[in-house]
Amino acid sequence: MKRHIQNQLIVLVLTGASIFYSSCKKDVISTTSLYGALAPKNIDLNADTWTPVLVTDPTVFTVAVPDAITSPSYVADLNEIKGYQRSLTSDQKAIIKYWSAGAVLRWNEILRELVAKHNVPPYQNIDGTYPAPNAANPFNYPTFPFSNPPYAARAYAYVSAAQYDALITAWHFKKQYNRPAPYKNDAGVQALVPQSDLPSYPSEDAVVSGAAVEMMELLFPADIAYIEQKAAEQKLYRIMAGANVRGELDAGELLGKQVADVFAARARTDKAGTAGGNAAYWKSLEDKTTVKGEQFWVSLETPKRPPMLPLFTKVKPFLFDTLTVVTLRPPAPYSTHSAEFKKENDEVLSYSKNATRANQELVAFWADGAGTYTPAGHWDAIAADEFVKQSYSEVRWARNFALLNMAEMDAAIVCWDTKYFYFNPRPTQINSAIKTLTGIPNFPSYTSGHSNFSGAAATVLTYLLPDRGTKFTDLAQKASLSRLVGGIHTRQDIEVGLSTGKAVGQYAAQRGQSDGAGIGN
Amino acid sequence: MMKSLRTHFYKCLVIAVCFWGSVQHASAQMENDGIMIPKNYLCPGVMYGTSSWKNYWEGTFKRNNGNIGTLSTKMYSAMVTYGITNDLITTLNVPYVTTHASAGTLAGQKGFQDISINLKWRGLKIKQGKNTFSLIASLTGSIPMTNYEADFDPLALGSHSKNFTARGIVDYNYGAAFITASGAYMSRSNITIDRSSYYTTQLIYSNQVELPAMSDYNFRAGYRSKYFIAEAVADISTSIGGFDIRKNDMPFPSNRMNMTSIGGNLRYRLKSIYGLEFTAGDDYVVKGRNAGQSNMIHGGISYIFSLSKAKDQVSYKN
Numbered sequence: 139m140k141r142h143i144q145n146q147l148i149v150l151v152l153t154g155a156s157i158f159y160s161s162c163k164k165d166v167i168s169t170t171s172l173y174g175a176l177a178p179k180n181i182d183l184n185a186d187t188w189t190p191v192l193v194t195d196p197t198v199f200t201v202a203v204p205d206a207i208t209s210p211s212y213v214a215d216l217n218e219i220k221g222y223q224r225s226l227t228s229d230q231k232a233i234i235k236y237w238s239a240g241a242v243l244r245w246n247e248i249l250r251e252l253v254a255k256h257n258v259p260p261y262q263n264i265d266g267t268y269p270a271p272n273a274a275n276p277f278n279y280p281t282f283p284f285s286n287p288p289y290a291a292r293a294y295a296y297v298s299a300a301q302y303d304a305l306i307t308a309w310h311f312k313k314q315y316n317r318p319a320p321y322k323n324d325a326g327v328q329a330l331v332p333q334s335d336l337p338s339y340p341s342e343d344a345v346v347s348g349a350a351v352e353m354m355e356l357l358f359p360a361d362i363a364y365i366e367q368k369a370a371e372q373k374l375y376r377i378m379a380g381a382n383v384r385g386e387l388d389a390g391e392l393l394g395k396q397v398a399d400v401f402a403a404r405a406r407t408d409k410a411g412t413a414g415g416n417a418a419y420w421k422s423l424e425d426k427t428t429v430k431g432e433q434f435w436v437s438l439e440t441p442k443r444p445p446m447l448p449l450f451t452k453v454k455p456f457l458f459d460t461l462t463v464v465t466l467r468p469p470a471p472y473s474t475h476s477a478e479f480k481k482e483n484d485e486v487l488s489y490s491k492n493a494t495r496a497n498q499e500l501v502a503f504w505a506d507g508a509g510t511y512t513p514a515g516h517w518d519a520i521a522a523d524e525f526v527k528q529s530y531s532e533v534r535w536a537r538n539f540a541l542l543n544m545a546e547m548d549a550a551i552v553c554w555d556t557k558y559f560y561f562n563p564r565p566t567q568i569n570s571a572i573k574t575l576t577g578i579p580n581f582p583s584y585t586s587g588h589s590n591f592s593g594a595a596a597t598v599l600t601y602l603l604p605d606r607g608t609k610f611t612d613l614a615q616k617a618s619l620s621r622l623v624g625g626i627h628t629r630q631d632i633e634v635g636l637s638t639g640k641a642v643g644q645y646a647a648q649r650g651q652s653d654g655a656g657i658g659n
Numbered sequence: 660m661m662k663s664l665r666t667h668f669y670k671c672l673v674i675a676v677c678f679w680g681s682v683q684h685a686s687a688q689m690e691n692d693g694i695m696i697p698k699n700y701l702c703p704g705v706m707y708g709t710s711s712w713k714n715y716w717e718g719t720f721k722r723n724n725g726n727i728g729t730l731s732t733k734m735y736s737a738m739v740t741y742g743i744t745n746d747l748i749t750t751l752n753v754p755y756v757t758t759h760a761s762a763g764t765l766a767g768q769k770g771f772q773d774i775s776i777n778l779k780w781r782g783l784k785i786k787q788g789k790n791t792f793s794l795i796a797s798l799t800g801s802i803p804m805t806n807y808e809a810d811f812d813p814l815a816l817g818s819h820s821k822n823f824t825a826r827g828i829v830d831y832n833y834g835a836a837f838i839t840a841s842g843a844y845m846s847r848s849n850i851t852i853d854r855s856s857y858y859t860t861q862l863i864y865s866n867q868v869e870l871p872a873m874s875d876y877n878f879r880a881g882y883r884s885k886y887f888i889a890e891a892v893a894d895i896s897t898s899i900g901g902f903d904i905r906k907n908d909m910p911f912p913s914n915r916m917n918m919t920s921i922g923g924n925l926r927y928r929l930k931s932i933y934g935l936e937f938t939a940g941d942d943y944v945v946k947g948r949n950a951g952q953s954n955m956i957h958g959g960i961s962y963i964f965s966l967s968k969a970k971d972q973v974s975y976k977n
Contacts, residue, residue, distance in 0.1 A: 164849060164867070165869070166849060166863060166865050166867045166868065166869045167865065168862075168863050168864040168865055169855075169864045169865060170864045171864075247862075250862060251858070251861065251862040254856075254858040254862050255858060255862075258905055258906070258907055258908045259907055260907065261906050261907040279906070438763075438764055439725070439726055440725025440726055440762060440763070441725060490766065493766060495806055495807075495808070498808045498811075498853070499808075499853040502808065502810060502811070502852070502853035502854055503853050503854050503855070505854065507909075508908060508909055509857075509858050509905070509908050509909060509911075510854075510856070510857075510858065511856070511862070519855070519856065519864070566764045572764070573764055573765065573766035573767070574764040574765060574766060575766055575811075576765075577764075577765070577909070578764045625764070625766070
């Protein structure tokens, strides 16, 4: 009897344990995989009249005259679609589902992933120096690039802006050739994505991927195989979905690449390649600060790492000229010897000593440090979640991301200019008792990068989506505050950073107000 | 009753650790030995453990880190074991943990970690002359007691998962010599982290993280008498899945953490104050992957007494 009860108990415990276990073990699904198929509320047929970023004349690009829809080659292309549609596998259906959410959206996600993948600081050499990634030999450790926040912001900007200009150009040719989608030409072709009245030659999806591939091969050269595999998959998606014939995709890809080459040429000479500086320059930053009578920034890493991209200030901005970078630079921070400065750092110490779980959560959510898509990528993710709800056309997706990401890149330039102009120490350098709730970045304190990025992004997004009220500015406040309570920045760093970021964001908003696109639906 | 107590070796000290770089697998060390306590006996105890590492494995690459220095962890546990029957005992354990990095800027953490409950059932005991052979099943469940931050490795207090461990134990004694071997499977629930995306080998847009299950093999052998235990312990703990930390990246809760450790324990039961027991031990990680090469020293005090007869404690003086 006793043994019987004991056995029952064991069975009960095992059953309970398995129920408990099954209740908390679920497959983790990316929220982005749940996005539905893009069905634009407005196809923005007039987008060929919108103001591009760099391209002034679409007719300089080559888009071959399409074959007549009665031609044997077009019929063959239709048959290719029908061939796929006769027996779609579940994997192929998954590819359709994934890409149908939108080309600009998915390429932005792919870019965010590559940024996260490469956002790891290089490991030191045996002698305590640090190796630098080399674009000419991207596979050698440390692999190229180290996609830190400025690098990432610039990458997002170039890809978005190139896609935007490529789509405006594509709209020009779409209207010129005015060829309907395959499912409108042949009743035997099913539309497995929402139907559109937009002319389908050249394919807007292929224009987006062509531009993305061309830019990303420059920005992430070690991942060419992955990038091209994604582009091939996307092409296949359009064919399988009955949305484009192969000829439309080939023409679109070619156009996207041509337009991106304009941006790639700019990127090669925008001075980002030399933003790392050299030992003499790093030393001069210290000397310059000493001459001013201020305490200079020192790396808090062991071994000491050279400052991150001190010459990023020289990079050519998108929204204004380099002289404006200087005018946007905020006034000097409190002197490192002043009572105010001490008070600022004492406040950080008090947050550090009294870390609450709520503050930890705030810091972790906005940390966007090593191994992440960086603050600019975080704002892209926030924007994407909102844009999905708007059902924008591809060209509007591209334009809005271009405005957002040009603002992020230019905010990085202005912020980095400020950081290296004042070369101001981090709170932990001032008081080693200040411990941080996330990793401390390896560049000067004043002003906060997160605050600049967030101020700029919130300003652009609030312009684009005025019905969201203070949603984005509230988020920006939180992002900014997270750096204070996390022990990373002083209050002046975050407050001044936020307002400088807003000022940069205004340039993008103003550009948006006059580019002919408006805020759309 | 006294006689029956003597025939039971007991030990009710628990080592509950589940933090980065320490003895990850051991949600409750006593869940893996061959020792029981008799029916209606209660054994409360306290334990202190300290572990530290300077070197760690980033994937398979062994290194140190000037931004961490030496990572040390202290653990204070209160636990109680109760004999439901002579062959079924249960143990409850409450650990409090602190972490500290000697270099770098990252803030140390402190707080209550995961409460665990273990049930240990001796399903078979065969005694023949000097030989005793036992088969034991051990089940352990643990749940985080507080909302500590799991995504703060290597300083996190634990993985913040709900864990369930099932273990089979074979225990063999020849006189005072013994050998115990066991194997366990630990499943861990998904955890919720504070951010909305994270990179493993791909970017995942979720605050949910799937933690790999773990297997554990534990071997212990030595001398075990009425009042004294001296044992050597070897342990192999392996993640079933997970990913390697990339070069110079931060660790993450779903890393593939493997550890092989060796160590020893001494336990001594006083004759003068019957029921009082002292334990001390050390475990050292000799091989690992995405784990610190920690050395863990622990010691504890416990007291066993019967609930059935009020005077049992006194009568133990022999």
